[in-house]
Each structure stands twice: as C-alpha cells, then as structure tokens.
Amino acid sequence: MKIAIDRQEGTAVVTVSGRLSSAEADLFQQQLMAGLDDKPTAVVVDFSELKFITSAGLRVLILAAKRARSDGYYIYLCGMIATIREVFEVSGLLRIFIVHPSLEAGLAAVKQDVGESVV
C-alpha cells in the first residue's frame, strides 16, 4: 500500500494504492488521521489505484467519516474499480460516503458543494 496526502486549498486529496488489508490498516489510519488534523473543508480519496480492501480498511474509512461528520465536512470517494465498489455496496457504505467515478468528478463536486455552502 502507498498513501499520499496532497492539499489543494482547503481540500485534502488522499491517494491510496495497492492493497488495504489488516496488514496495512494501522499505517493507513495513522497517516489518514494525521491528514485530518488541520481540519480540511473536504476530503477527496482517490481509489483508482486501489486493488483490494478488507474490513480493516473499511474500519479506518468509517472512523474518518465519523470524524468528518463531527468536524463538519464530507469525504468523497473517487475512482473505485468495480470489485472495490462492490465491497462498499455490499457493506452498505454507499449510504454514508459520497462516491464519484473519477478524481476529476470528485473535485468538481467538492468545488460545487463547498462553493454553494459558502454562498
């Protein structure tokens, strides 16, 4: 697994690639949570290079979603391959995350959502 967190103005863009199972989950949690420490206005997670996820990975995302909820912003998940999307679908997690087909679409949505809420 590789994780990179890039800040585009208020938006944290998180790129995760490879596998996200119990072996990698602790590190993912550490890095993702550290990335949320300075309260972004939105978090966009690019999953296009993610190949595999297990419940340990889902757990970290759920913790992040809870934190986002209490800090008042949303997490946008982008570019999931079909098998990963199915895991989210089966887990019912599509109910608590905003999902976009690509990073570009996710960023455009953030622009619109955050922009509208400012106006």
Add this chain to the structure above:
Amino acid sequence: MTKILLVEDNEMNRDMLSRRLQRKGYVVVMAVDGGEGVAMAASEQPDLILMDMSLPVLNGWDATRQIKACPALKHIPIIALTAHAMASDREQALAAGCDGYETKPIELPQLLEKIESLLRRA
C-alpha cells in the same frame, strides 16, 4: 523474497553482513544510524530487522523502542546485534522489545536459524 533491514553504523561490518545475507538469498536494505533505521522500517516495510545496539544519533535500544511502539511496525521481528558479550546487553535488548539477539562476531548459521524461526513465527 525476504527483505531484511540491517541497521549498522560500521561501514565495513555493514558491507560484510549484507554480502553474507545476500549470498543466502535475502534482499538487504541498510541504515547507518538509529534514526534512519526507524524511518526505513516504515518506508521499506522489511520482514525482519537486524539492529546493532551501539549506534550513533539514536541508539539501537531507543530505535527498537520506537519501532515497537508503532502499531504499524511492531510486528516486524527485530534481532539485536550486541558487541559486548555481556548479560546486561541482552537483557536491555530484550527489554527494549527485541525478539532475539545475537552477539558479534556473528555465527552465521545460528543467525540464519534465528531469522528463519522468527519469520516462521511472524
């Protein structure tokens, strides 16, 4: 391929041990002090760490403690390499969280056996 992180400040011994391990089929990555050792444990995700105890910047005991305190890294077995053949060195290494220890000069067959048994356990 088993990847071993070798943390050793002495250039000659680092070169020697890495050659011997490579010859046995291991992939060896190297760090020259404790600080670099901790950083590389995280970035390289080795299967096992060989940690010299008397290191500059951050000594082996403290480096081991830092690695063992990190949830993402604590599963990596660490074998302490102690130069003094003194009981207290081993005790300290074990107290710091090392999973095994070997005294220098290394007896390679014994070290290889320890490496394999720790890898099997992990």
Add this chain to the structure above:
Amino acid sequence: MVAQVLDLRLAAIAERVRAVVGPATEPISAAAATLAAAASATAVADEISQIGKAARLLVEMVETCLPEMEEDGSIETTCSRLRHDLRTPLVALKGYGELVLEIATDEGLDAVSAALGPLLEGVADVMVAIERALPAMSHAMAVEEGSEGDGPGLASYPSGRVLVADDSQANRDVLVKYLSREGHDVVAVADGLAAVEAVFEQPFDVVLLDMIMPGMNGDEVLKAIKAEPRLRLLPVIMISALDALDSIVRCIEAGAEDYLPKPFNRVLLRARIGACLEKKRLREVELSYLRAVEKELTIAREVQRSILPKAFPAHRSLAGHGLMDPAREIGGDFYDFFALDDDRVGIAVGDVSGKGVPAAVYMAMVRTQLRATALFGLSPAECLYRLNDHLSADNAEGMFVSLFYGIIDCGTGVFTYANGGHNWPILLRADGSVEWVKGTDDLLVGVIHGSAYHNAALELAAGDSLFVYTDGVVEAIDSAEAEFGKDRLAAVLADKAGLAPEMLCGGVLTAVRTFEGGLPHSDDLTCVAVRFLGGQADASRFEMRIANAIAEISRLISAVQAFLLRREVAAETAYPLAMAVEEAVANVIRHGYADSEPHAITVRLACDGGQWIAEVVDDGVSFDPTTRVSDNGGFHIGLLLIKTMVDEIEYIREADCNRLRMIKSSPRSRMPPP
C-alpha cells in the same frame, strides 16, 4: 592526584593490550598477505581487499592503543569501550573470512581456501587475547590475582547446575572449585560414558566437555546429547587446547555452544558459563512469552468455538449445517441457528472486524445480543436495527460486524432476511441454478447509530438450499494471488445442487483449500447451508403464522409479496391483495384482543380459478366486519379500504376464531366494484 593515578592505570592497560594482543595479530597480517597474493582470487577480490583493510586497522589499533577515560570515570567502562573497538575489525575479519571461504569452496579456489584456515584461527586467538588483556570485569582481575575476599555474591550471572566431564583429576578439581565458588551446583565425571549417563538421568543447565577422554571422546558425547530431542537445547561447552581449533569448529557445527581453551582462564570460564545460563534463561523467557501468546490465541479460539451452536434445530421440513475453519489468529467469524417456534428457524452468519481476543469478545457480545433480540420473534430488520443501536452506542474502537440474519418459515418456505453489510448469500435451486440473495445494501452493524435496516423475502421450494458464508471463502487466494471469488463459489455450488447441507459446506471448504494449494489462510472460513425439504402445503398455497405484534406486519407483507411475485401475479392484483391483508391483520392486532397475552394470527393465500383468496384467522374477540362497515367505530376506515381493494369479503366465526376471507378476481374477469 587522583587523575594522575587513573592516567597511569590507562597507560598500563594500553601496555597490556600491546603485549598480549599484539603478537596474536601477526598470523592475521600474514594470512591477509597470502590471500592478497593468491592468483585465483579475482572472484573474491572485493572481500579480500576488505580483509586486508580490516587486518591493517586491527594492527594499527593495537599499536597505537591509547585509551581515554570514559565520561563516567570508570576503568571498567573504559576497558569495555576498548574491548568493543578492538573487536570491531575482528567481527569484519571473521565475517569476510567465512564468506570468502564459502565462495572459494564453491568455486574450487584452493589457494584462497588454504589461506583462510590460518586467518580464522588467528581471529579466534586474538579474541581470546583481548579477553585476557581486558577482562570483562575489573574486579574479576583482582580475583584472578589471588584475592579471596569475594564470595559467590559477585556473580552477576545466574547460577545453575553444571556437569563437568574431564579425565584429568586436576582439571576437574579446578573447575569444581571455580564453579562452586560462583554459586553453581557442580557434578564432575571422569569419562564420556559417565557424562552421557549423567545428562540422561539428571537435569543440567550447562555441560562442560573435555575433547579428549578415554572410552568416549567429547565430540561423541556431544553428538549423543544433540541426537536426543529432549536434550537438544542443553548448552554444551567444549574444553580444548587452543591448538585443536579444527575439532572445536567441528563441535560447534555439531551443536556445541562455545569452547573453553586450556589452561583455564577464570574470567573466560565465568563469562562462557554465565552466557550459557543467560541464554537459557532468555530462551525460557521467550518460551513463556510464546506460551502466553499461544494461550491468548487458545482463549480466543475457545470463545469462538463455544458460541457456535452444537446442532441444527431438528425439523421435518428443514436440514441445515454450519462449518467454521478458524485461522491461526482468530478472524472473528461466527454463525448461529435457533428455533424461534415450532415452524420458524433463525439463521445468522457474521464477521467481526479485527482479529484475536478483541474480535472474539465482540463476536460473543454480538451473538448474545442477537439471540436475545431474535428470540422475541422480531423481524430480521428489527433485530439488526436494535443490535446496531446497542453496538454503536459506545464504540470508540470503531469495531463492527457484517451480519446476515434470516428466518425460515418451515410451513411455507418463505425466507425473510435482513443484511447488514454482509456478502450476498447464494440461493441454490433444486435444479442447480444459482441466484444471489441480494440484500437491501444496508450498512454494517455497529457503525452508525440509528441506521435503517430492511426486510426482504424470498420463497424456497422443496429441494432449494441457502448458502451463507464469510470473506474467508471468496477472498481466499492461490499462489498467484488470484482470489477464489464469487463466480468460482457459484460454480462449485451449482455442481452440488440437491446435496445435503453437510456436503455443500464440506465441498466448498475442500474447493477453497485445494484452490489455496496449501498456503496458510489468514482469515476464518465460515459457511452455513440450509436445505428446504418442502412445506406441508403445495407450492401454490401460502400460509404464515405471526405473533400479534405490529412489528410482525412487515415480515408478513414481505413474505406475501415474495409469494405473489413468485406466482407471477400481476401487480394490479398483487398490490391490492397485499394491502388488504395488511389492513386486516393490523386491525386484528390493534383492536382484536381483550387481553395482553401473545396470540397467533394465521394468513393464507390461495388461487382458485381466476380468483385469489386471502384468509386471516385469529382467536381475538368475535368481530364481523361485513356487518360493521358503516359503524362509527374506530376501524371503519381500514375496513372501507379493504372493501375498495378486494372484490368480496366473507366472515365466519368458528371454533372461537374469526375467519376473514378476502376475494380478489384477476383483472380480466374482474366484476365492477359493488
């Protein structure tokens, strides 16, 4: 004044190093030079140049030895530092030397190999010389010099039981005296055979073996000890003259821990024995730690095993089987099945996030709470909703469970279920066709307080099976890291349609383990198969019994809708019929009972020619809706609705029961509403 005295002591140490270690380094320099000159050495040129460098460094360090006092002002620390520094080039020499020997042996470089023997012997000699010049403890020097003041108390090493085997009476006496003073319990024997007898009969912590003894030599005793599994870990130290280094190397290869040169050096003896005992003690610490970890795993496994149901509830229309193959580190799977009443059986399969003891404890909690909720007869969605509220109320750890829970009505074959984030089960029809039991995509249980869960229903025909499983099945990987996957699972099951549940579970387990090809699995593998053997009524009829609770209505209606859908009843008939049933049952539950006791309500559906007939039977107070429609009572709106939805209603009171029949004509033959 004090400083000056210390400086003198440092100078004395330096002098001692030059005098004792200096001559011992000469064979090393000579061997390094021979190696550098060996013609065939290009394959190992790098290593040989490093050997030359290390040899020069060693010589230089000994020649220019000028120790500086360590910051703590202790001679002992200073000696320790110096010993460490001097050993550093030796560590390199030994390592490179053994490496080159390995390569040279492989490649047949005889000239190189020949020079390495003397080099490695030289290294061993210099090691000994360093220990002589710089004893490990400064006060040990005083002891050696004849001070008798120190008792066993000075030993910083643990004491233990030592066996000494040496044919020389003088050597035995010296060793027994030394070791006893160190606080060890010593047994001495004079030949190899006695040594073997002693180690097989009594417990020892370390054995000192003379190399040359009458009858049975030290190396033979060593082999006998190492061949006995019970004694394999018993450390053995060989006693030998320094000139027998070859045989020492062989003994170390054969499993000896170390060697002790003659004549005995008290400090060396003490250090070697101490190191053995220390190693043994640490090995015991390691072992006890391993045992503790193992015990924790056993506890988790025990918790997991103990919560699994022992047997599937006996029922004439239903057979079932559950199987769990735990991973080494418990993965948090569980399954459960229980009879809710005479006709209904609950089936649950869950997978808790995380591993080990925390997962096992959470799993036990989930199972207990699910049973407690389910046994009230609540619908699956209602159970998951309540369970979710309990689990998510105080869940800082972010744990959760994917949970599938369903209820089979054995009378009708209707299976009502709710799915909290679990893998879609498989419905395996009697003819071998496979359908995914898709859920309502509701959320994992324990994540968000107040999440909604939905019931869904399907109808089982005689010979159909349900197969519920966990990730351990579909996420199993083979040596090429390919996943077992859903398609492979469906194919395995399609082949086994009509087989008993045990065979379905066992067949899938075998298929998965074969697929993995012996690779260790990191997750539990769990599956439950349930086979419906056929209800009491024929498949064109529907019958279901519910409790008189409002929460039961959604379960009933799901089942009614599933039944009508399967009969391919057109929506314009099915929808009003289901709605009429819902209204009628709701009326009975709300207003039909004079007491607060539990009652059963039976609902039947049947098709008679072009008509569908729905029947609701209850044992509530006598009430004839056909004569009460125009009343101003509380339920007339519901009754009016029923009248609108169906074409005709009939009422009979018989055997203390109300029997309401609602008749709906199919669209083509529909009569104009009255």
